[in-house]
Amino acid sequence: xxxxVTRDYENKLVGRREINxxxxxxxxxxxxxxxxxxxxxxxxxxxxxxxxxxxxxxxxLKISDIIAYSYANKEIMGSLVKKRGKKGKKTPxxxxxxx
Numbered sequence: 001x002x003x004x005v006t007r008d009y010e011n012k013l014v015g016r017r018e019i020n021x022x023x024x025x026x027x028x029x030x031x032x033x034x035x036x037x038x039x040x041x042x043x044x045x046x047x048x049x050x051x052x053x054x055x056x057x058x059x060x061l062k063i064s065d066i067i068a069y070s071y072a073n074k075e076i077m078g079s080l081v082k083k084r085g086k087k088g089k090k091t092p093x094x095x096x097x098x099x
Contacts, residue, residue: 019067029062039052
């Protein structure tokens, strides 16, 4: 897999680097973990502080657009990723009133 960084922006307000890249590969679309390892290796990032937000396959090509965030530390990453986490399932409230 070959990764080419197209945008590397330091967002100081939230304490992270926002990275946009293209990945080209000979076989199937790589999963997030494979992309994370390759991106960290090519940019010298800590894998524990990197979040792959999106991998979008280009139709008919073996090229994907990648959006990744590299956080400054675990506290910042924990607070931002937790806010964006999956919403819990709401359970329907049971009515206790009888007719």
